[in-house]
Amino acid sequence: MSPRTNDSAPESERGDEPADRTGEAMPEPGGSPAGAVETQEPGDEAASEAEAPNPVSGDVVGDAPEDAPDDVPAGAPGDAADPRVAAVQRLSASGRRWRGAQLAFCASTLAVALTAGAIVVGALRDGGGTASVAAAVGVSPQLLAGGDLDASITSLQAHLRSQPRDFGSWSTLGLAYIEQARTKGDPSRYPQAQQALDRSLELRPDNDPALAGRAALAAARHDFTGALKYADRALRQNPYSERALASRIDALVELGRYDDASKAADTADSRRPGVPVFTRYAYVQELRGDAKTARRVLEQALDTATTRGDVTYVASALGQLAWNQGEYDAALTYYARALAADDTYLPALEGRARTQAAQGDSAAAITGMEQVVERYPLPQPLVELGELYEARDKKGDPQKARDQYALVDAWVSLARANGVNADLDTALAAADHGDRKAALKAARAEWDRRHTVHTADALAWALHVNGRDKEALPYAREATATGYRNASFLYHRGMIERATGHDKQAGASLKSALDLNPGFSPLGAAEAREAMEARK
Numbered sequence: 133m134s135p136r137t138n139d140s141a142p143e144s145e146r147g148d149e150p151a152d153r154t155g156e157a158m159p160e161p162g163g164s165p166a167g168a169v170e171t172q173e174p175g176d177e178a179a180s181e182a183e184a185p186n187p188v189s190g191d192v193v194g195d196a197p198e199d200a201p202d203d204v205p206a207g208a209p210g211d212a213a214d215p216r217v218a219a220v221q222r223l224s225a226s227g228r229r230w231r232g233a234q235l236a237f238c239a240s241t242l243a244v245a246l247t248a249g250a251i252v253v254g255a256l257r258d259g260g261g262t263a264s265v266a267a268a269v270g271v272s273p274q275l276l277a278g279g280d281l282d283a284s285i286t287s288l289q290a291h292l293r294s295q296p297r298d299f300g301s302w303s304t305l306g307l308a309y310i311e312q313a314r315t316k317g318d319p320s321r322y323p324q325a326q327q328a329l330d331r332s333l334e335l336r337p338d339n340d341p342a343l344a345g346r347a348a349l350a351a352a353r354h355d356f357t358g359a360l361k362y363a364d365r366a367l368r369q370n371p372y373s374e375r376a377l378a379s380r381i382d383a384l385v386e387l388g389r390y391d392d393a394s395k396a397a398d399t400a401d402s403r404r405p406g407v408p409v410f411t412r413y414a415y416v417q418e419l420r421g422d423a424k425t426a427r428r429v430l431e432q433a434l435d436t437a438t439t440r441g442d443v444t445y446v447a448s449a450l451g452q453l454a455w456n457q458g459e460y461d462a463a464l465t466y467y468a469r470a471l472a473a474d475d476t477y478l479p480a481l482e483g484r485a486r487t488q489a490a491q492g493d494s495a496a497a498i499t500g501m502e503q504v505v506e507r508y509p510l511p512q513p514l515v516e517l518g519e520l521y522e523a524r525d526k527k528g529d530p531q532k533a534r535d536q537y538a539l540v541d542a543w544v545s546l547a548r549a550n551g552v553n554a555d556l557d558t559a560l561a562a563a564d565h566g567d568r569k570a571a572l573k574a575a576r577a578e579w580d581r582r583h584t585v586h587t588a589d590a591l592a593w594a595l596h597v598n599g600r601d602k603e604a605l606p607y608a609r610e611a612t613a614t615g616y617r618n619a620s621f622l623y624h625r626g627m628i629e630r631a632t633g634h635d636k637q638a639g640a641s642l643k644s645a646l647d648l649n650p651g652f653s654p655l656g657a658a659e660a661r662e663a664m665e666a667r668k
Contacts, residue, residue, distance in 0.1 A: 421615020
């Protein structure tokens with residue numbers, strides 16, 4: 133199981149500085165190269181400006197006419213240029229409503245996601261009505277909280293055409309693009325987000341909302357060192373920036389600095405207590421093996437939740453925590469509460485399907501997971517759906533499973549093309565369902581960047597599937613050293629211990645995995661039981 137991340141945690145930024153609105157004519161947006169991290173200094177034009185995406189229109193920057201229409205849509209990426217689009221076409225042939233362009237809806241979650249990651253940008257809506265951003269006034273992040281993100285972006289774009297020096301609205305637009313990448317699986321928005329945030333910083337150097345946005349963007353691209361740097365810069369400007377405080381916790385977690393993350397959570401709680409901080413504090417406690425405290429904090433957060441966004445996020449986090457501990461009835465109860473607040477909330481739909489699979493209801497699980505990946509084709513749900521097909525093994529299921537794994541490869545290609553480090557995602561998926569050598573290469577690269585329980589587990593398993601179990605064993609043990617109770621980690625350690633002749637330890641690890649969460653994986657749980665039977 134991937135770690136629970138806060139990629140959809142609702143956040144709001146309060147105390148923004150007033151917007152600078154001079155009414156100057158709209159300049160051509162200066163662009164920094166896609167994937168760049170450092171803020172472009174004012175006047176330092178990018179050499180490839182003519183090819184950079186326009187952060188206002190969503191189009192390519194060029195010699196646009198002065199009378200360009202104000203109702204430019206938010207835009208959508210084109211079809212992914214990848215031969216694996218054939219996988220999508222096979223899904224259409226089998227009755228699924230897939231189309232080639234949906235490959236472009238694959239992206240990383242802001243967190244760690246994004247696998248271990250997906251880091252938080254914060255939900256820019258709370259389930260209310262459509263946000264209305266008036267072009268005649270400054271735009272703050274709060275105005276995005278409450279409705280249609282695409283409509284809000286369109287309004288922001290129109291506002292910035294008439295008020296191009298409104299640095300606060302540029303930072304809000306950048307955050308909106310990051311949120312759009314997360315909610316729609318559209319990594320092409322990351323270069324546009326970078327341009328918008330850079331423009332904000334050109335207009336007002338070191339303004340904390342834009343710096344916090346750069347932290348969120350770096351985290352979304354799995355650049356956690358960069359995320360920490362920008363969060364620290366934002367906090368030097370505004371020690372009470374909720375977004376920067378939250379991003380700092382996330383970055384420290386994803387760098388494996390758990391003690392520092394715990395201290396950062398305490399600091400954030402003292403400065404800006406609220407749902408974004410509570411959920412991160414709970415996750416840090418879970419990583420340290422204290423699931424009881426994690427549950428108590430999340431329950432308190434749920435009791436204080438007042439918006440639909442807060443309720444759906446926290447209830448889903450509680451559902452995932454319960455699932456991770458094998459408490460399936462409790463997990464379904466929490467997911468039901470989340471879906472009662474928002475029946476389209478994908479993490480809750482995914483969690484419910486996963487729990488249904490663990491309880492043996494494969495038909496409901498497959499139906500639910502198909503709905504998830506049709507809208508949110510990220511590596512973890514794609515792999516889970518593929519494994520559900522493999523476990524069911526009806527006519528056509530093997531091909532359906534291969535289609536899901538092919539889409540993971542397409543997602544990795546698309547993510548990398550937009551500046552996202554996808555090595556951990558590659559390692560996790562390819563070790564079981566792809567190129568094992570590529571899995572090991574990716575896992576080693578990720579371990580070189582950061583030492584977390586998740587990267588240790590991924591490297592251990594990649595070494596195992598490549599027949600290098602003696603080398604794998606220390607990493608498998610390190611993955612469980614913090615006390616984090618994760619059945620997949622225990623299963624991996626048990627299989628590696630078995631392969632290295634540590635039969636007694638292997639039996640204990642495999643038993644712990646199945647006792648903790650007997651349905652942790654459609655295929656892995658079955659293999660763990662088979663290994664246990666073979667010992668008798």
